[in-house]
Amino acid sequence: MAAAVDPARCLEILADVSWEVARALPFFGHVLAAFDRVVDERVATVAVGPGVDARPVLYVNAKFFTRSLRTMESRAAVLEHEVLHVVFGHLRLDEARMPDAWRRNIAADLVVNQYVVHRLPSTAVTIKRFAWMPPDLTCEGYYDRLKAMSDEELAATVSDRACGHERWGDDDEGPSGGRFKDLIDGVREEALARAERDGTIDQISGAMREIIARARRTPRSDPFWKRALRIFCARTLRASVRPTTQRESRRYGSARARWDGPIVPGLRRGRSPAVLIAVDTSGSISNATLTTFFAQVTRIAATGARIHVVECDLAVQRDYPWDGKAPNEVKGRGGTAFDPVFAWLRGAGRKLHLTGCVYLTDGEAARPTIRPPCPLLWVITPNGTHGNVDFGRAVTMPA
Numbered sequence: 001m002a003a004a005v006d007p008a009r010c011l012e013i014l015a016d017v018s019w020e021v022a023r024a025l026p027f028f029g030h031v032l033a034a035f036d037r038v039v040d041e042r043v044a045t046v047a048v049g050p051g052v053d054a055r056p057v058l059y060v061n062a063k064f065f066t067r068s069l070r071t072m073e074s075r076a077a078v079l080e081h082e083v084l085h086v087v088f089g090h091l092r093l094d095e096a097r098m099p100d101a102w103r104r105n106i107a108a109d110l111v112v113n114q115y116v117v118h119r120l121p122s123t124a125v126t127i128k129r130f131a132w133m134p135p136d137l138t139c140e141g142y143y144d145r146l147k148a149m150s151d152e153e154l155a156a157t158v159s160d161r162a163c164g165h166e167r168w169g170d171d172d173e174g175p176s177g178g179r180f181k182d183l184i185d186g187v188r189e190e191a192l193a194r195a196e197r198d199g200t201i202d203q204i205s206g207a208m209r210e211i212i213a214r215a216r217r218t219p220r221s222d223p224f225w226k227r228a229l230r231i232f233c234a235r236t237l238r239a240s241v242r243p244t245t246q247r248e249s250r251r252y253g254s255a256r257a258r259w260d261g262p263i264v265p266g267l268r269r270g271r272s273p274a275v276l277i278a279v280d281t282s283g284s285i286s287n288a289t290l291t292t293f294f295a296q297v298t299r300i301a302a303t304g305a306r307i308h309v310v311e312c313d314l315a316v317q318r319d320y321p322w323d324g325k326a327p328n329e330v331k332g333r334g335g336t337a338f339d340p341v342f343a344w345l346r347g348a349g350r351k352l353h354l355t356g357c358v359y360l361t362d363g364e365a366a367r368p369t370i371r372p373p374c375p376l377l378w379v380i381t382p383n384g385t386h387g388n389v390d391f392g393r394a395v396t397m398p399a
């Protein structure tokens with residue numbers, strides 16, 4: 001019997017292979033860098049899945065990775081396969097549209113294996129196995145063609161080897177409630193932003209970029225966006241609530257008439273918390289986009305946050321408490337800078353005790369240098385850039 005594979009040795013090999021993948025396409029390296037690596041014999045091959053706190057993990061079966069796969073080439077190809085599933089949005093495939101999990105998984109593999117850079121192991125599910133399968137179809141396109149095959153035909157064409165998708169849904173019903181897939185979406189966005197920053201984005205082929213773009217605008221990213229906002233607002237509002245003693249809590253009860261939020265025993269709201277929404281009113285923002293921006297303000301207000309709005313192009317133009325109505329016109333329409341809002345937060349805005357800032361923008365401005373004094377969430381227009389934002393997480397507004 002062969003000796004067990006040393007997990008430490010497996011992780012070393014994994015690190016080497018990751019370098020090789022990053023060398024072939026830096027964008028892949030940016031994606032891989034976001035994953036924790038865990039040797040786990042419970043996965044059959046290599047699989048992406050949630051770890052502690054739903055953090056993205058690359059699980060690796062040491063025996064498969066170091067013995068079944070004999071060459072760097074095939075190991076790199078297997079990692080690229082996993083990365084492509086992530087960036088193509090395959091963890092959010094439409095299960096209502098493609099209810100048969102087996103064919104759905106094969107369809108996803110047929111898509112990703114066309115973009116793997118290194119040579120895949122011979123067991124891989126590629127369109128070459130299906131002589132009549134055209135290239136460049138969507139998952140749905142391949143799924144529909146696979147439906148035309150009987151189970152027997154299909155089983156004869158592809159091996160039943162687990163293809164590393166087994167942990168994609170692990171977090172859906174868990175305590176973190178799908179946070180893993182949100183984080184995976186974030187990994188893709190961050191990797192794209194990095195590739196844009198370091199100029200390697202041009203190395204991504206047009207066809208690949210098209211699939212990534214489709215993944216980014218799928219309506220399934222909508223819940224992600226909504227959840228990102230909800231989590232951010234909940235976190236910033238919670239931050240303004242300080243634990244207090246039992247006695248103060250009772251005293252607080254007598255002042256209940258002023259309380260307009262949920263009653264939390266033993267907690268007291270220091271001041272009515274408010275979120276600042278910075279609206280980019282520069283010339284690059286169309287009137288249609290401004291309308292969308294103010295629709296987002298309404299949405300954020302619906303989370304229960306008190307909202308203060310600041311309109312800013314190259315300078316802060318005006319600020320006002322949100323009263324539920326979008327203004328008829330905005331002040332600005334010049335160039336764009338982010339720093340004035342953060343300077344304003346540190347200066348004039350201080351007395352408003354703002355607990356968070358959401359910045360609605362296309363991202364087209366110089367990188368900010370002033371750190372805002374509170375948590376920050378960037379909300380970027382669908383055609384905007386993530387390359388210049390800093391000091392907080394960025395999400396893309398659905399188109």
Ligand SMILES: [Zn+2]
Nearest residue numbers: 109163164165
């Ligand atoms: Zn796969």
